[in-house]
Amino acid sequence: MIRIHRILLASAVALGTGGPAVQAQELIVGFSRDADTLDPANHRNRETETIIRNLYDGILTRDSEMNIHPEIAESYTQVSPTVYEFKIRQGIRFHDGSEMTVEDVKFSLDRITVEGAMEGQTSPRRDLMGPVASVEIVGEDTIRVNLSEPWPLLPAMLPNQQVVSKAHVEAVGSDGMATQPMGTGPFRLIDWRRGDSVIMERFDDYYGGADGIPPVEAACVERVIFQVIPESASRVAALLSGDVHIINELPPHSINQVANNPGTEVMTVNGTRSFFIAMNNESEIFSDLRVRQAVAHAIDRDLIIDRILGGNAARIEGILSPDAFGKNQDLPVYEYDPERARALLAEAGYPDGIDVTIDTDGPQRDTAEAIAALLTNAGIRTQVVIGEGAMLTPKWRTEGAPKSGDMYLSSWGNGSLDPYDIFVPTHRSHDRGNSAGYANPELDALLDAAGIEVDRERRAEMYREAEAIVNADLPYVYLWVPQDIYGVSSRLSGWSPSPDSRINLHDACLD
């Protein structure tokens, strides 16, 4: 309806002025970062995926409430704990007009999961597909995904992979795929001006996208541009001046300004990134549970959320986001209590307090300094050390080797909202993201079992138990899950932010 109205209006304007061609309906996103590549199988970057997701569709997708819907698939069923079957929708076309077949779907998955499938190289996304062993075509419109072990996460992870055209990949090769996309998505690429913008236009033969996410039709706007603006103040400026219609990563302190500005609004969504302080459990000081508890009691998380994050964050007592599957909602709370913290320190043998450092990267500078001030106030005299991200990784993500620091203010993303993706890397002994150096065989066993448990309720119960364990052991101080904040033009409709930080513009309209 809106569209018809707009076309009428546009033609009226065009006729009235007798001017040049009608200005195309153009939706511009002020985006923090350029895509690394436009090849869906050859990157490991969320922003890149956000851009690609408008050109390519997946077998499954998510709506902005994180519900999973079949997209290129019509439906799917779990045949056995290790076999999933997907019925593929017919009549879907690639941007070059050719018809998409089950061959293309199998080819796309193979390209990601088979070793050496990309001209001898292996897709860096392979492990996102877990234990996928093989993909077979079992009929004209059906494929089967065989797993080497039960993996209940498959449907949650499939939206992160996209379907490519087999003929196109064979024609242009992996190098060509980096710049010449050929998908079935709602938009097709017009131009990628590296470092500047990715420009797409509406694909008129689009099949409409997931049935579960109406409207099922071609995209609303005629053109979409992802304009790269890395500096956050400049991004906000571009929104305020009307140059762009959506910006990501709106800083919390700019919320009031965007909200009070006529013509712009703020949109928030619960994020999926958990922030925490890793304490070096192997060090002399932090091997004592009482010291770790003292740290937890010394930090006034509500104050920081309120003053620095603009109230846009949810406090957590365990690693999981409040929206995550298997979240334990009844965890004991570590209340802000500096006196208690001092007492715990004294009990642990440090009546005069301790001197420690906290590492973090540039973007967390403010919160780290606020935390350090609170800790110092409770006798944990803390010095903030800001390091470049690339330098903190080898220091704190040592995969079991000893850590050399005291504390590390860090975070871990959990786009799928499934506990497996965040719990295992941060808490399983010696795992990649286990910056605390925490090692608990009981928890390891529990996490391993939960990873392959197919009964949903039993699995959720296992994660609730795991959270209770880490809440008591306290290898980390669990801080908060911030909301993702976007600034949008009031002319925008049909779009809302999504917790997985994707910006799908299929249904977005401009008035």
Added chain:
Amino acid sequence: MSLTRLLERLFQLVPVLLGVSVIVFVMMALTPGDPVQIMIGDQNVSPEQVEQMRRDLGLDRPVHERFFVFLGNAVQFDFGQSFYHRRPVADVIIERLPATIELTVVAMLIALVTAIPLGVLAAVKKNSFPDRIATVGSLLGVSLPGFWFGILLLMLFAVHLNLLPVAGRINFGVSQGITPYTHFLLIDTLLNGRLDAFRNALAHIILPAITLGLPMTAILMRVTRTSMLEVMRQDYVTFAEAKGLSRTRVIFRHALKNALIPTVSVAAIETGSLLGGNMIVETVFGWPGLGRLVVESIFVRNYPLVQAAVLFYAVVYVMLNFFADILYTVLNPRVKL
């Protein structure tokens, strides 16, 4: 300028480029941080895939071996694959060059256009009030952190007055149908006879170019003033004045021409430092240039790109110096190189 001299000059490039390569390579090798771990961040990965990726990127080989492979390939203009873009580094760099060069040249032109009149004025009215004002005024540009000045400009012209765009090189709408002969938008739009697009590109480049060029004004103004003073004391100028030619005529017809030689040579050399120093302006104004890419690449340990880009900067630096020398000899035959 004899041919031998030219060859000798080109030959001097070799030790410089080799030295630059060694230093960059050693620096990157000594820098902590693993590109594969950074790339994966907090996404799922198994130790096997980490190893696999290291092999694919050639990171499993010892450092000295990597260096010789790099040198061997670099001689053939093959700089390897960018870890993140998964394309040849040379392609990734070349795509960013037109934007960077266009911004640099426009910034330098703005600096010259401001600096030369100020310098002449300061020299002609030496030690007067206008001289002092011109000096202090030109020094303002070197006395501000560029990014701060850029953001202030952006707030004023883009947000409050809403006259100029915030980011990018041109609006896509007006840029349609323009054949990219040179990839320099200000030139391409004119070659295509598209004044609307030219205006749009100009509106995009003006703020970043002023921000980038401003610090250069002080240097160039000072050079112009000094050489102008020197030229004005030369015999032929005094002679011309004695012959009864008007002072203005002497200054503009005779003195200025000669006085500008050092200004232009210095501008040529300093163009190199502008080219290598625009990453901050590029970040503030979302300008799709090389500087921003190189800095991002250092942070994510994208070794091949950093190596190739630094080599590129070194070549440009040597070439510009060479060019400035030639300029100096050609315009001023009294100087022997």
Added chain:
Amino acid sequence: MSVAEQIPAPAPVADSIFRRNLRTFMENRLAFGSAIMVLLFVLMAIFAPLIAPHDPYATDLFRRLQPPAWMEGGDWAFPLGCDALGRDILSRIIYGARISIFIGAAVILVATTIGILAGLAAGYLRGWVDVVISRLVDILLGFPYLIFAIGLMAMMGPGLSNIILALAYKEWVIPCRVVRGETLVTRELEYVEAARALGASRWHIMRKEILPNILSPVIVVATIRMAHVIILEASLSFLGLGVQPPTASWGAMVADGRAFILESWWVSTFPGVAILLLVLAINVASQGLRDAFDPRFTE
């Protein structure tokens, strides 16, 4: 270097010329005033604890982004307002002068020392020493300044001393080139020849005969470059490689405050003005110095 080589060096009677030059400098009221202003900034840095109204590191989240006193919501106890952690901006500027001036001075001190030694050696000893040093200078000049500094910071890690080193590693080539050029001219002068004939050692000649006579241009270049280094430090802060918290350098204050510039302009604007005033004063004063002490650049 061609310009420098053509021009005769000052005569060896350094002392009286110094006095005359100093007088010329003081007669240039603008430059002299600027020098006084630089001095005031230095005094402010030295006596920061006595002048600053508040502890520059004391945070108070309830004063986060509090506007300057004359604006709505302001408070005269915090005349220039507060930063993102509720710290007094005025006190941080007063303390920040210490860090900014220290970084500027330390980088120039290190760089000039290396530059003088290398430049003297290259210019006086000539031969392979000159070849090696000149090549090294060429190579370092081939690197864009900031990219080199960023690379070094990535390699060495954060910290005040590393910032100073990262900048000094490249900065020294500038005094080095000046010293080398001057030395090349000075070594051929009669009085140096005479000292050589009398059997003075190389070390003695470089130190006692040449150095005092080439110091003027070195000092002029050093002051101009110090202004530049203060700006460079701000650039490093912009790129997230600045001083460690809670230390305040002016560059870091401007860089960290820029995120708030649209709604809380005071956080980065006041330290920005402080940089502007100091650096402008150094620049104007050093041009006055150049006019007075190194007149061949102007006359």
